[in-house]
Amino acid sequence: MEYIIIAIVVGAIIYTLVESRNSKNAPKVSKPVTQKSTPSVAQLKKLTKVQLLDHADKNNIKVKRSGSKAEVVKSIASHK
Numbered sequence: 606m607e608y609i610i611i612a613i614v615v616g617a618i619i620y621t622l623v624e625s626r627n628s629k630n631a632p633k634v635s636k637p638v639t640q641k642s643t644p645s646v647a648q649l650k651k652l653t654k655v656q657l658l659d660h661a662d663k664n665n666i667k668v669k670r671s672g673s674k675a676e677v678v679k680s681i682a683s684h685k
Contacts, residue, residue: 643685650678654674654677666680666681666684667680668681
């Protein structure tokens with residue numbers, strides 16, 4: 606009985622060592638870097654004002670929240 610327990614423990618240690626070597630040698634898969642691009646004016650006009658304001662908030666674009674939708678689109682489109 607003791608030999609079986611020792612064999613199981615040794616097997617688990619060997620398995621752990623083999624897996625750690627395989628994970629170190631495995632090629633690293635990285636996510637592609639995406640660049641933020643400003644949507645075109647036509648794409649911006651399709652969004653609602655709330656969506657435009659959310660887009661401006663996420664991209665740190667200062668817009669006049671009380672302005673019209675056209676003014677918000679213009680502010681976002683002219684932001685660089």
